[in-house]
Each structure stands twice: as C-alpha cells, then as structure tokens.
Amino acid sequence: MSCDRISKVLVGDTPGRSTELNYFRIGPADATQKVYLQAALHADEQPGILILHHLLQLLRDADAAGELNAQFVLFPMVNPLGMGDIEFGQHQGRYNRSSGVNHNRDWPVLYDAVSPGLVAKLGADAAENILLIRDALREWAANLPRVTAFEQWRRCVISEACDADYVFDVHCADDSLVHIFTIPQQAENMQQLANWTGAAATLLAEDTGGGSFDEVWPTVWLRLAGECPDKPLPLPVVTCTLEYRGNFDTFDNLNRQDAQNLYGYFQEQGLIEGEPRGQKGAAPAPTDLRATEYLRAPQAGLLAYYVELGDRVEKGDRVADLIQLDGEEAFVARIPLLAGTSGQVISRQINKYVWANANISKIVGTEILESRDGNLLSD
Numbered sequence: 001m002s003c004d005r006i007s008k009v010l011v012g013d014t015p016g017r018s019t020e021l022n023y024f025r026i027g028p029a030d031a032t033q034k035v036y037l038q039a040a041l042h043a044d045e046q047p048g049i050l051i052l053h054h055l056l057q058l059l060r061d062a063d064a065a066g067e068l069n070a071q072f073v074l075f076p077m078v079n080p081l082g083m084g085d086i087e088f089g090q091h092q093g094r095y096n097r098s099s100g101v102n103h104n105r106d107w108p109v110l111y112d113a114v115s116p117g118l119v120a121k122l123g124a125d126a127a128e129n130i131l132l133i134r135d136a137l138r139e140w141a142a143n144l145p146r147v148t149a150f151e152q153w154r155r156c157v158i159s160e161a162c163d164a165d166y167v168f169d170v171h172c173a174d175d176s177l178v179h180i181f182t183i184p185q186q187a188e189n190m191q192q193l194a195n196w197t198g199a200a201a202t203l204l205a206e207d208t209g210g211g212s213f214d215e216v217w218p219t220v221w222l223r224l225a226g227e228c229p230d231k232p233l234p235l236p237v238v239t240c241t242l243e244y245r246g247n248f249d250t251f252d253n254l255n256r257q258d259a260q261n262l263y264g265y266f267q268e269q270g271l272i273e274g275e276p277r278g279q280k281g282a283a284p285a286p287t288d289l290r291a292t293e294y295l296r297a298p299q300a301g302l303l304a305y306y307v308e309l310g311d312r313v314e315k316g317d318r319v320a321d322l323i324q325l326d327g328e329e330a331f332v333a334r335i336p337l338l339a340g341t342s343g344q345v346i347s348r349q350i351n352k353y354v355w356a357n358a359n360i361s362k363i364v365g366t367e368i369l370e371s372r373d374g375n376l377l378s379d
C-alpha cells in the first residue's frame with residue numbers, strides 16, 4: 001500500500017516563471033498493471049480536475065483497505081503551464097502560448113524509440129516482447145530533451161504514461177454530452193467504458209491526423225505488429241480521450257458520480273476489489289469517427305440553435321440559424337445551417353458568436369462522410 005504525492009518543478013524559460021507539477025502514485029509498487037489518468041491537458045477544460053479529485057479520494061481509501069490490484073498514476077491537473085495562460089481577464093489554456101501548438105496535438109510518435117536492434121531481439125514470448133519494448137520506451141523517454149519548460153513537462157508526462165496498461169485523457173467539449181474517442185481495436189473495451197460513463201457516442205479512428213495524446217500509445221504497438229507479423233505482439237495498452245460533457249459541467253455532485261462510475265469500470269476490469277460502486281447503463285455501439293459530421297459556420301454570425309443536446313436530426317434538418325452581423329442584410333437575414341447527415345446532436349458551441357469555419361455542432365451518424373478526411377479533429 002502506498003500513496004505518494006509527487007511534485008516536480010518545471011524550470012521557467014524566463015526569470016520568475018517556474019511552475020509546479022503535482023501528481024499522485026497510488027497502489028502496490030509491485031502491481032503488474034498500471035493505470036494512467038490525466039485531466040485538463042487542455043487547461044481550459046476543468047470538469048476532469050473535479051472528477052479526478054473525487055477519484056483520488058476513492059483510490060486512497062481503496063489503497064488503505066488493500067483493494068487495489070493496480071498502480072494508479074493520477075495527474076488531476078496535468079498542464080499547469082496552461083493554467084497560467086490568462087489574458088485580459090480570460091483564461092485560455094488550449095494552445096501553448098509560445099509555439100501556438102494545441103496542447104493535445106503533435107505528441108511524439110513513440111516508434112522513434114524502437115531501434116532495428118530491438119526488433120531483432122523480439123522473440124516468441126509475447127510477455128517478454130512487451131517488457132523489452134517498454135524498457136526501450138522508458139529509456140527513450142528519459143532521454144527526451146528538457147531545455148524548455150514545455151519540454152520538461154512533456155518529458156515528465158510521457159515518462160509516466162509510456163509503460164501504462166491504461167491511458168485515459170479526460171477532456172470536455174464546449175456544450176456536449178459525454179463521448180469517447182478511441183481506436184477501432186479497442187471498441188469492445190470502450191463499449192464497457194461507455195456503459196459506465198453514460199457516453200452518448202464512442203467514436204473510432206486509428207489515426208485522426210492530429211497526433212493527439214491518446215493516439216500515440218497504441219501506435220507504436222500497432223506499427224510493430226504490422227512490421228513483425230511473425231512475432232507475438234499483442235496491444236498491451238487501452239487508451240482513450242474521454243470528453244466528460246461540456247466546459248461548464250464542473251459540479252461537485254455530478255463529478256463525484258462520474259468518479260464513482262469510472263471506479264466501477266476499473267472494478268469490472270479487475271483492477272480494484274471491494275464493494276461495487278457506480279452505475280452502469282447501456283450506451284450506443286461505437287461508430288466510425290468519419291461518420292460524425294463537424295458542422296461548421298460558413299461566415300461570422302450569431303448562432304440561434306434549433307436543437308438540444310441529444311436530439312435526433314435528419315439530413316437537411318435545420319440545426320441553427322446564423323444571424324448575419326454585417327452588410328445590407330445585417331440583423332435581418334438568417335442563414336440556415338443544415339445537418340449534413342442523419343444522427344444525434346452531441347455538441348453545440350458555448351459561445352454563440354462564431355466566425356468563418358467555426359465548428360458549431362457534432363452530429364453522430366452512421367454513414368461515412370466524404371467530407372471527413374485528413375485531420376478528423378476540430379482544430
């Protein structure tokens with residue numbers, strides 16, 4: 001039994017700008033399974049901080065009772081650099097202020113850690129192959145650059161996540177229902193997570209084109225398995241981005257229940273013993289992310305929605321009107337924004353003033369959309 005709070009200083013790029021990164025390691029040090037959870041990678045998405053606050057207490061209690069079969073690593077607020085991104089009284093936190101990089105994009109491809117020499121060492125034992133590759137990942141992570149605060153931060157996070165059996169990245173999305181992004185190979189397990197979290201949709205893509213945090217962990221295993229078909233290389237990591245409703249859904253009772261439900265999922269996975277917790281439902285089956293329309297605004301305007309979250313729309317239905325804000329038709333014309341597919345509305349914009357190409361809704365359909373290729377994410 002152990003519960004350690006780990007605190008690291010990210011040395012600032014400029015005088016007086018060092019930052020504290022805190023996280024927790026809970027559970028038996030000799031556990032054979034490791035679960036990694038983080039929240040607020042997009043620092044402006046905070047329901048996950050409260051969810052992991054509650055989960056932390058549940059895990060500490062379980063650890064004290066000797067009920068943990070896995071080691072849990074929790075970063076309740078994984079991006080303190082982004083938490084400091086306040087400008088003119090408004091918190092930002094989605095992009096790195098220096099580089100402009102979206103905090104959930106361009107995570108490094110772990111395949112760089114795999115050398116030809118390592119591939120030659122792979123044998124006929126799947127468990128030993130996993131150990132060999134994880135050793136290489138840890139060594140590669142330890143040698144990542146650490147000059148800037150951004151590099152120190154990513155190196156710390158990668159080092160903790162690279163050898164985990166579960167990597168869950170908790171976000172939220174504008175005004176939305178719970179939904180999950182994951183890869184098709186994990187559809188079965190993610191159906192269970194969806195049942196526990198009450199997800200309205202589980203969206204599958206092997207490569208969104210964005211290099212998002214959850215995608216890089218399975219990629220190395222899938223690529224290796226493709227290149228070494230004669231070696232046993234099972235996928236040893238379960239990963240997802242969990243969009244836990246909308247940006248304003250940070251409420252104590254709601255997020256306590258969310259934590260209980262996550263706890264119930266981990267109990268079902270055999271990672272926690274003891275009295276069952278949480279409430280399991282029946283979520284819809286996973287669908288291809290390319291069948292989800294990201295409806296966009298053709299120009300600037302003020303949104304007047306016709307739909308509520310969870311509504312079913314048919315192709316051609318009016319999702320919203322855009323009130324025109326300039327030109328001869330300003331404040332008179334309404335531009336209808338029509339659903340490009342039939343499906344369920346799972347997200348809307350919080351801010352109703354939008355500009356050209358802003359995403360105004362996700363509609364989860366079942367037919368693959370021709371428009372959905374290249375980068376499948378919203379930005």
Ligand SMILES: [Zn+2]
Binds near residue numbers: 042104171
């Ligand atoms: Zn996010």
